[in-house]
Amino acid sequence: MIEQIASIVRDQDNFLVVTHVNPDGDAIGSLLGMYLALKEMGKNAAALLGNEFPELFRFLPGKRDILYRSDSFNFIPAYIVSLDVAAENRITPDMSGLRGSTKLINVDHHPTNPGYGDINYVQRYANSTTQLVYEILEKVGHRLSVNVGTCLYTGLVTDTGCFKFAGVTSHTFQLAAKLLEPGIDSYEVTRHLFEEYAPSRLILERLMLEHLETLLSGKLSLSHLDIEDFEKIGASLSEAENLVNRLRETRGVEVGVLITKLSDDLCKVSLRSKGLIDVSVIASELGGGGHRRAAGIKVSMPIEELRERLVDLIGKAMISS
Numbered sequence: 001m002i003e004q005i006a007s008i009v010r011d012q013d014n015f016l017v018v019t020h021v022n023p024d025g026d027a028i029g030s031l032l033g034m035y036l037a038l039k040e041m042g043k044n045a046a047a048l049l050g051n052e053f054p055e056l057f058r059f060l061p062g063k064r065d066i067l068y069r070s071d072s073f074n075f076i077p078a079y080i081v082s083l084d085v086a087a088e089n090r091i092t093p094d095m096s097g098l099r100g101s102t103k104l105i106n107v108d109h110h111p112t113n114p115g116y117g118d119i120n121y122v123q124r125y126a127n128s129t130t131q132l133v134y135e136i137l138e139k140v141g142h143r144l145s146v147n148v149g150t151c152l153y154t155g156l157v158t159d160t161g162c163f164k165f166a167g168v169t170s171h172t173f174q175l176a177a178k179l180l181e182p183g184i185d186s187y188e189v190t191r192h193l194f195e196e197y198a199p200s201r202l203i204l205e206r207l208m209l210e211h212l213e214t215l216l217s218g219k220l221s222l223s224h225l226d227i228e229d230f231e232k233i234g235a236s237l238s239e240a241e242n243l244v245n246r247l248r249e250t251r252g253v254e255v256g257v258l259i260t261k262l263s264d265d266l267c268k269v270s271l272r273s274k275g276l277i278d279v280s281v282i283a284s285e286l287g288g289g290g291h292r293r294a295a296g297i298k299v300s301m302p303i304e305e306l307r308e309r310l311v312d313l314i315g316k317a318m319i320s321s
């Protein structure tokens, strides 16, 4: 499949690059990395985002080129490249109107990805989707620039938790070395990702810790935030990105869960596991997806009911693990 994608990237033109709703560093990094590489090759390309651009990634090159409306590009796309998107309905903006006339190339590393594209390059071994973008560019024979390397390194750093998470191997560091090769300062990237949070993030963290419950004999750390809290302190939803990781950092805790109440019957859930429990299975039960150790759900359910469902599902998973 990678050969097929590489030859399309080499020989074809008119690419529309998209990613998932509520984009994280791997989503934005692969979106911009792929987009900038296509532009460097002289292609017609557009990077399209259905969400507001997350502040945290404003240091990334190419940010100004991003389009936010699906009718705002000046060419007819022949290929849609979907990056880091576990399920087709998580592509934003919705691409279904374009599917008749375009081929969808699905590049992703989520184990739950069903292969919804016309062409699929789904590799669960990859630490990040930016790794797969790198593999494609390498196959194409496109030389890595500082700009593209910065975007791809951002995805790798984000999805490995700064090389801290499970799944980091010697290959991860070999890839990191290749991505930095054009002359990128690693600290310049990690400083922007981990030391440039808005002050309101600290307030969100305080609220999350205030609402902390320890359940299932200390194995589950659960907390919640309310959209009204975000509004009160002027924080955007993306500022809470990975705040849930804090909930997993305690001895004895196997799973950390952060529920964000978006409205009376709509919630967003972030799940983190140390590995004993596969949280992608829990997420799938409620219509979400992700990885064994990191998963997410957006679900139409009142928060109290959702909390009970989650505690029940995680409790059962713990008994059978």
Ligand SMILES: [Mn+2]
Binding pocket: 026, 027, 084, 109, 128, 129, 159
């Ligand atoms: Mn990813």
